[in-house]
Amino acid sequence: MTAHVTLGTREQARDGAPTLEAFSRQLLASGILSPSGVDGVWVRSATFERITEAVQRSVTALGRGRYETIQVPPVIARATLERAGYVRSFTDLVGSVHVFRGSDQQHADLLRRCDAGTDWAAVLDPADVMLSSAACHHVYPMCAGRLPPGGRRVEVRGECFRHEPSSQVTRHRSFRMHELVFVGEPVDALTHRDAGLAEGLELLSTLGLTVEAAAANDPFFGRAGAILADGQRQDAAKYEGVAPVGDLPTAIMSANYAAEHFGAAFAIATAGGVVAHSSCVAFGLDRVALALLSAHGLDVDRWPVGVRQRLWQ
Numbered sequence: 217m218t219a220h221v222t223l224g225t226r227e228q229a230r231d232g233a234p235t236l237e238a239f240s241r242q243l244l245a246s247g248i249l250s251p252s253g254v255d256g257v258w259v260r261s262a263t264f265e266r267i268t269e270a271v272q273r274s275v276t277a278l279g280r281g282r283y284e285t286i287q288v289p290p291v292i293a294r295a296t297l298e299r300a301g302y303v304r305s306f307t308d309l310v311g312s313v314h315v316f317r318g319s320d321q322q323h324a325d326l327l328r329r330c331d332a333g334t335d336w337a338a339v340l341d342p343a344d345v346m347l348s349s350a351a352c353h354h355v356y357p358m359c360a361g362r363l364p365p366g367g368r369r370v371e372v373r374g375e376c377f378r379h380e381p382s383s384q385v386t387r388h389r390s391f392r393m394h395e396l397v398f399v400g401e402p403v404d405a406l407t408h409r410d411a412g413l414a415e416g417l418e419l420l421s422t423l424g425l426t427v428e429a430a431a432a433n434d435p436f437f438g439r440a441g442a443i444l445a446d447g448q449r450q451d452a453a454k455y456e457g458v459a460p461v462g463d464l465p466t467a468i469m470s471a472n473y474a475a476e477h478f479g480a481a482f483a484i485a486t487a488g489g490v491v492a493h494s495s496c497v498a499f500g501l502d503r504v505a506l507a508l509l510s511a512h513g514l515d516v517d518r519w520p521v522g523v524r525q526r527l528w529q
């Protein structure tokens with residue numbers, strides 16, 4: 217009897233939805249995601265990719281042909297990440313790339329360390345690239361200089377990394393972001409953020425998700441970071457679209473107004489010659505897929521007809 221009650225509380229939240237724990241167990245048993253051997257890095261099945269690819273097509277459709285489209289690599293120039301302010305503000309999330317540049321003697325040292333099972337990575341040096349933290353970081357260096365009238369709109373997709381090791385299936389260290397980015401006049405940047413938020417939430421609702429907008433702040437690091445986070449929340453600069461995965465409210469999209477932050481950092485000027493403002497509307501493709509699997513079940517072919525039509529018509 218006691219065992220039954222314990223099982224019940226672990227499997228179901230108060231509203232009867234499966235808990236995140238129960239959803240995760242079913243998801244992994246189905247093979248839709250598989251563990252990689254380290255926390256926060258998941259191997260994706262064809263079923264999972266079928267969903268993320270369909271979500272990508274839906275996000276592209278939101279752009280209605282108004283955006284240049286780019287696909288960015290999983291690494292980014294270290295100088296770009298520094299200029300973006302990411303290294304200072306999100307120090308704990310940064311992922312570095314290290315390479316071997318040593319002599320024959322240092323190579324021998326590395327081999328000895330490998331044989332002894334000790335830390336061979338200590339022999340490596342930081343490269344001139346880091347792991348990409350946000351797809352939109354690649355866009356700002358492209359926009360340096362004077363923008364055309366009306367600014368620039370860029371749709372960008374890429375694999376990103378944030379060092380948040382966790383065994384939770386909603387917390388991926390390596391994940392895909394799909395963003396709609398605007399750089400240009402201040403008023404247009406805000407309009408882009410607000411319209412993108414509304415359209416993004418509507419898209420996610422039409423996919424059958426129970427999604428709500430919430431004012432949010434980025435997880436800035438350290439004491440200075442707490443002040444930045446307060447400012448961001450007070451300025452209502454960031455909103456997240458939050459949907460349940462199991463019983464856990466999970467941010468699956470965000471709409472961010474960066475004001476002149478990136479315009480100043482990357483020397484981007486509007487056609488009129490003032491510092492450009494920017495905003496981005498970002499979808500976490502892996503988390504949207506998880507929210508869909510949580511809402512509609514693990515058998516994609518049995519999802520509601522309207523949702524399947526919307527994604528795969």
Ligand SMILES: [Zn+2]
Nearest residue numbers: 350352496498
């Ligand atoms: Zn962004």
